[in-house]
Amino acid sequence: MFRRSSYASVVSGAAAPGGPQRSGTFSPIVNNNSTSGQPPQHPSINHSRNTSRNSDADGHHNGMSASWGRGGHLPSYSSQFGCIGNGLGGLGPEGSASSFFVPSYLRGSRHAERLEEAHKAKIAAQREYRSNHSSNAGSLSTSSSSVNLHKMVPSHRGMTHDIIERAPVIPAEEAVAPWPTKWSDSDKYPQLDIQPDGLEVRFSGSGKTHDESASIRTDYPMPRQCGIYYFEVTVVSKGKEGRMIGIGVGGPKVVLNRIPGWEPDSWAYHGDDGNIFSSTTSGKAYGPKFSTLDVIGCGVNFRTGCIFFTKNGHYIDVAFSNIKQERLYPMVGMKKPGEILRANFGQTQFVFDIDNMVEKEKAIIQDEINKHFMKDTSSFRPPLDETSFIHELIAQYLAHDGYVETARAFAGEVREELRSLANGNEAGLKYLDPEEDQDAVNRQRIRASILDGDVDRALKLTTAFYPSVLRDNENIYFKLRCRKFIEMIRKYTELQHSSSSKRANTANGHHNTSDDYDVFDHQMELDDQFGPHTGQWAAEGMDTEGESGGGDYHAKYENLLEDTIRYGQELKSEFSGDPRREVKKALEDTFALIAYPDARESSLAPLLEISGRVPVAEELNSAILVSLGKSSSAALERLCQQTEALVDELSEDGGAGAFINVRRDFLQ
Amino acid sequence: MSSSTVSVSAATPTRHLFERRVDEIKPSKTDINFVIMDYLINEGYPSAAKKFAMEANIQPPIEEETIQPRVEIRNAIHAGNIETAIHKINDLNPQILDLDPSLHFALLRLQLIELIRDCMSIPNADITPALTFATSQLAPRAPTNPEFLEDLERTMALLIFPPENLAPQLAALLDPSLRQNVANRVNEAILGSQGARREARIRNLVRLRAWAEKKARETGKDIPPKLSLGLDSDKEGQDNDDDDEAMNGNGDADAMVS
Known part of the structure; x- marks a missing residue:
């Protein structure tokens, strides 16, 4: 926010x-x-x-x-x-x-x-x-x-970091598992040297002949939540005599003086013979040998439990299956001095087209999802087919959230559609018969006020219709007050700059918000507005003075500025004693705006966006619904919440859910 | 937000952990409004789309006029005026049916069904128009695809059996859902021809929800026996909002007690 x-x-x-x-x-x-x-x-x-x-x-x-x-x-x-x-x-x-x-x-x-x-x-x-x-x-x-x-x-290193968007709060108990980024500097056989970039590892030639091998793990295990994890290793040099190189994966306890694959809990592909080793010293013929300048890729598909390898961009085959281990690290092992391996954990482009493979995996799952539901609507809500169910969801959402006119229009269109279907079962859909609900109308008026930038009207309407809501939800009240301040600054910056350009009015986009000056128009004629079914609140408050020319421009600007500052001070005195951190933070953010000559050009510009009105409006709407004893979220929202939670469940162990991003793939 | 804080701090240990996770997820209204608008546009509800753009203060992604032909075609199919629909589709883009013989056949077969339906409604009606249409329009196409042939044969069986005693397979041909189904396919084909997404997002979403629940149960995830949406209070379908919400509230209370 x-x-x-x-x-x-x-x-x-x-x-x-x-x-x-x-x-x-x-x-x-x-x-x-x-x-x-x-x-x-x-x-x-x-x-x-x-x-x-x-x-x-x-x-x-x-x-x-x-x-x-x-x-x-x-x-x-x-x-x-x-x-x-x-x-x-x-x-x-x-x-x-x-x-x-x-x-x-x-x-x-x-x-x-x-x-x-x-x-x-x-x-x-x-x-x-x-x-x-x-x-x-x-x-x-x-x-x-x-x-x-x-x-x-x-x-300074050319790094001009801008302000970072406030990251969503991560639930403390659910730390996000990082993926491997480099070879571990500590979880390795001592004779292995790592280059400063953490990607290249070499067997340091100490002169002695080693009977032992040397292995290394990465800094983090491969997160199952990725669904598929893939990395590549380039054989920079196989050394003078040796070519005993093993590339694969292993658990955290696998000893590091052996080549991966030989030890329990490790699986690898070896370059000297092209064999694969599944936690045992006896190999199985698998693919070609590999040597200097070959690029070997290793991928784990957590959904299927399979490990595969690639060589120089070509998929070889599934090497191991039934892999269920919790923590697996990318591992490499080597035997002779002079051997050098370089890993790519995704920092640069892979040789093998792994993206395509992941896309295919996603497509398989999408197909399954789409096919699956056609016949399974019944598990959801027995009497309805998919279309009727969706109509019900939409109609309930529109009614619940107070989109009165839309609900009416939608019901009308669906009814017409059903009627043209000869034996249409019109009676079945209860939400498609929106009753006149004064609360819905009121809520929509309040929402419309906020969306139009008229916080005062929203406050007045709310106080008049739902007096307990602002009392019981102090944080929402606070957010509304802050929003008003932001709206004032919006006006002030727009007025300040409108002489030089007209974009202030057009920058808001399609919907003429018609609110250029009415934030300061405190003469709220409640009588007028409270007449039932006015249905034209969007146009109310349109003030002709908005068109006035440059003459009283300066005076207006001064007044506006004065008003804004006065209001800011009021706001500050009202809430500055509040110990809550988020309140302090919001106050600080909001006040910072006024320090800019043109806040729209500043890094705080997003605060000024009209899209910022939406969350405030929706939060107030939810609070009103709760105060009316109704559920704060509509069935469709519930459906989204449940879906996301279910997909989370399905992705934790690297299952099919890992390939689904609900928001990105389904909501946008 | 205060309510969510309260519910977390006053965490009732009996409440299912999954339900709490669900509550912590805050879908964005912007996303949900997008999904709604997407459906209204995609499946052709122009006046609702227009109102919604105003009320939710969002921009309709396309012009209203571009929805209108699809709406008319859909209505024509729903009303059984298949010939009109085919004309309109060809007016819009003749390639749509040329490139999709299966869809074209589905429309023609629906037209045959409508002709047969007309015969069935009148005792001893003349079935010649239906027969002529079948031989002239459908029969030449049937050999190109075994499925076409089967569909045609089954449709012709409608002429043989008495309408009041049809096998379920045949009765399904007369069900309005077949019109709906064909209309949806046509809509998808038109959208596809315009380079738009063929299906509305919400359809995928609803399927994803059902799939995810099934999958989660199959893999033994710890989720409550029933996930209520607050929509399916009962099947009477006549009660009002308040009852539904009350049911919902009770459901939650039950979950906490159990």
């Missing part, structure tokens, strides 16, 4: 037009864990759980290292406090193995989305940590001049 931002404490400062300006972009965030000499972290599941929990807990903190004021009213906290590197999946310098990446075949998957959210939350938490700690450290005097800060930005 709100973007993370810094706190503009200087509301009054904006009274002077063109007041404080943001002096530059935020200081870039550098998360370099591998170059700063920090000890590498030992990867473990527990660790990742903890870190993501922290990031969740900190996720509400405010605080950015922004600098305010051209003249340096406030000190800025520059990037010198950076380097709180650490990684959920590694957040390192760009280009290295530890920066965040999504393997191509997992793009758009639910698991990738979750990891990305966790990653962003992490960055945000680090940012807060840094800014909080930098101020505590009394480092104000050491910070660089805020005047020049923005000039530093481009030179």
Whole structure:
């Protein structure tokens, strides 16, 4: 809803037009864990759980290292406090193995989305940590001049991070399992050396002849939630004499002085003979041998429990099946000095077209879903066929959420359709007969007011019809008040800039919101509005003064500004004592807006978008429904919720659900 | 939101864990509104789509006029005016039927069924028009596909048996759902020819919901014995909203007690 931002404490400062300006972009965030000499972290599941929990807990903190004021009213906290590197999946310098990446075949998957959210939350938490700690450290005097800060930005590794969208809160107990990002620096046979990028591993030639082999695991196991996990290994050099190389997967306990495949809990494809080894030293003929410059791919399909290999972009075959192990790591093993292997965990493009394979897997599941339901409607709601059921869902949603006119039109059209079907069973569909429901009409009026940007009218209507709702739902009341402030700033910025361009009016898009000035029109004629079935609230409040020319422009602008600031101060005095973190945060975000000469150009611009009205309107609508003793969510919403929860269940162990992204594949 | 916080903190341990997970998922209204609009446009409810665009303050993805031909074709098929429908489809894009012989055959067979239906309604009616149509339009196409032949044969059987005592297989041919089915196929074909998604999102969604539940039960996931939507209170179909909501509330209460 709100973007993370810094706190503009200087509301009054904006009274002077063109007041404080943001002096530059935020200081870039550098998360370099591998170059700063920090000890590498030992990867473990527990660790990742903890870190993501922290990031969740900190996720509400405010605080950015922004600098305010051209003249340096406030000190800025520059990037010198950076380097709180650490990684959920590694957040390192760009280009290295530890920066965040999504393997191509997992793009758009639910698991990738979750990891990305966790990653962003992490960055945000680090940012807060840094800014909080930098101020505590009394480092104000050491910070660089805020005047020049923005000039530093481009030179700083070219990383100009913008404000990160506020990441959705991740349930603390459900840390997202990261995927492998590099070879582990600790979970390896000692004689193996890893290049700084974490991808290339070589058998260090110590001169001694080794009887033992050397293996290595990755930093994290392969998450089953991916559905299919795939990685590739390039044989950079097979060394002088040897070519005993094994590529495959293994559990966390597999000893590292043996080639994977030979030991229990490990499965691998060996280069010297082209055989595969399933937790035993006796191999089975499988594919071609492989050697220097060959690219071997290894994939695990968690849904089917199969492991397959590819060579130089060609699929070989299923190598193992019935793989059910919980934690499996990509593994490689080698035997002779001079052997060098380089892995790709998805940082760069794969040689084999794994994307296509994943797409096919998805298509199989989609087919199953689509075929399946045709005959199985009955498990759902016996008397209805699919179309009638969908009509029922839609009609109930429209009625429930107060889309009165739509519900009526829809019912009419469906009825007409049924009538033309000779023996139509019109009687069966109860929601298709929308009764006159005054509550629905009221709720729609309230919603329409908010969607039109007229928070005052929404407040008045709500107080008049549902007096208990605002009393009982203080947070919604608060959000409405904040929204009003945002609407005022919208007006103020639009007015301020409308002389130079007309886009303020057109930028809102299709629907003429007709609210340009009515936010400040407090003369609400309740009598007029409360007449039943006016049905034209969208046009109400249209104020002709909106068309007035440039003459009183300046006066109006001044008034508007004054009003806005006065209202802001009211809001502040009303809620500043509120201890709740989300309230504080929202206040800060909202107030920061006024500090910009043109907030639409600022990083906080999303706060101003009209789409921000929707959640407020819907939350209020839900609260009213609850106050009326009705369910807060319609059957269709319930259906979405259940579907997503079911798919989650089905993806946890890498089942078919892993290949489904409900929102992306079904709701957009 | 306060309500959800309350329900979490006052977590009733007897409430099924899955139900709580369901409650924690907050579908976006924007998404749901999209799904609704998608259906109204896709399956041809232009006036509802127009109203919805206004009330929900969203932009209709396409012009109303482009829905209208599909609506007319659908209505024609529903009303049994297959000839009209075929004309309209060809007006819109003659390639649709040319490229899909199976759909074309389905329409022609439906037209035959309508001709037979006319005969059946009047005792001792003249069946010549139906026979002529079958021999001239359907018979030449039947050999191209074994399914066509079977369909044609079964349809012709309608002329032999008395209408009041038809085998279920034959009775199904006279059911309005066949018209609906053909109309849907035509709609999908038109949408496909226009480069649009052939099926409305909500259909996939509903199937996904059913599939996911079945799959979850098959694999022994820990989910409640019944997942209520709050829609299927009972089968009387005559009670009003409030009753339904009350039922829903009771259902929840039961779940918590059990």
